[in-house]
Amino acid sequence: MTERSVFAVDRGVFTDPDFADEPFTEREAWLWLISDASFKAGRRRGSSGVVELNRGEFSHSVRFMAEAWKWSKSRVDRFLDRLEKRDMIRDTSRDSQKVYLIKNYNRFQVVAAPKRDSEGDALRDDSGTPAGQTRNWETGKEDTKADALDAGASTSPGLFAEEPAYANDRDRLWGEGKTALAAWGVQPKPAGQMIGKWLRDSGDDPPKVLAAIRRAEQQRTEDPIPFVTRILQADRSRPNGGSPREDRRSTSAIERRLTDLDAGRFG
Numbered sequence: 001m002t003e004r005s006v007f008a009v010d011r012g013v014f015t016d017p018d019f020a021d022e023p024f025t026e027r028e029a030w031l032w033l034i035s036d037a038s039f040k041a042g043r044r045r046g047s048s049g050v051v052e053l054n055r056g057e058f059s060h061s062v063r064f065m066a067e068a069w070k071w072s073k074s075r076v077d078r079f080l081d082r083l084e085k086r087d088m089i090r091d092t093s094r095d096s097q098k099v100y101l102i103k104n105y106n107r108f109q110v111v112a113a114p115k116r117d118s119e120g121d122a123l124r125d126d127s128g129t130p131a132g133q134t135r136n137w138e139t140g141k142e143d144t145k146a147d148a149l150d151a152g153a154s155t156s157p158g159l160f161a162e163e164p165a166y167a168n169d170r171d172r173l174w175g176e177g178k179t180a181l182a183a184w185g186v187q188p189k190p191a192g193q194m195i196g197k198w199l200r201d202s203g204d205d206p207p208k209v210l211a212a213i214r215r216a217e218q219q220r221t222e223d224p225i226p227f228v229t230r231i232l233q234a235d236r237s238r239p240n241g242g243s244p245r246e247d248r249r250s251t252s253a254i255e256r257r258l259t260d261l262d263a264g265r266f267g
Contacts, residue, residue, distance in 0.1 A: 006108060011035045014068075023070040029079060032069065033058060033089070037102045039109065051097040054183060056105030059097050092183040093220040101183060173199075173206040180213050184224050194225065201232035208232065 013019070014032055024032065038044060038053040045051075046059030053059060062080075066073045080100070083089045090101045102108075166172035174195060181191035198209045212231040216224040 009035070021070075024068075026079060029065075029069050029071075030083070030088075033100075034102060034105075034108050036060075037105060046097040046099065048097055051095060051099065052185070053099065054092075054101070056102045057092060057099050057183075058102070059099045061098065090179075091217060091220075092180075093217075094184065094224070095222065096220075099183075169206040169210070173210045176210060177213055180217060180224075186225075198228060198232055201229065 009031070014028075014035070037056050037058045039055060041052070041054050043050055044053050044059065046053070048061065051059050060068075062073045062076045065071075066076045069076065071079075080089070084091060088103055090103060091099070092101045093099045166175060174192075177195045177198075178188065178191045181194060182188070186194065195209070198212070199206065202208045202212075209228075209232065212228045213224075215231065216227045219227070221227045
């Protein structure tokens with residue numbers, strides 16, 4: 001967006017009676033989503049019941065957001081779709097609940113301490129935070145720069161700067177695959193093992209594995225891991241180094257398998 005820093009805003013600003021009760025601008029709607037996203041993993045009331053949310057996720061029905069923003073439901077749909085296309089949010093729906101993840105959420109949750117104007121200020125600011133640290137306004141705890149990096153926060157300028165480009169398809173699979181598995185409740189180590197297994201099932205074909213993962217996300221299946229495994233195992237019998245004709249047959253087999261999965265034919 002810009003090369004300027006971030007600032008803390010009280011979540012109550014959206015319901016403050018001192019401001020007119022009027023339709024949100026798109027900017028206000030985006031800030032509302034950031035403010036509403038879960039700052040830590042836990043159970044929350046979602047779009048159609050209680051749902052386990054990871055940090056940075058939110059879950060609301062289109063109707064709820066339309067009422068909160070004083071928009072039409074179709075406008076909310078278009079806005080969310082545009083945010084997805086701009087890679088600002090990701091659909092992580094599960095358990096029959098509509099769930100979205102705010103991309104780069106941690107960048108919004110590390111607020112730099114103010115500049116020091118005196119020798120005394122250089123030691124500690126008004127909030128009590130030592131120099132060289134930031135304060136996490138969600139938890140009230142002091143975070144060092146190393147803590148911020150460990151939490152996945154970016155120190156590069158620009159809130160909506162593009163994420164680092166992946167060097168190759170394999171790197172992209174490990175990056176996006178682990179993110180998807182984390183959204184499905186899988187811890188980092190088992191997630192790595194699962195991706196390794198899927199690579200073996202696919203004949204070491206990272207794009208094919210990533211395509212299967214994305215299909216599981218789009219289908220919002222209740223059991224995404226078996227879903228991905230079945231897709232990849234459907235092509236396991238293809239010999240390595242097959243001809244282009246065999247590759248086309250393999251692709252057709254996968255497409256037929258996906259159709260069967262969509263129809264509930266898991267045989």
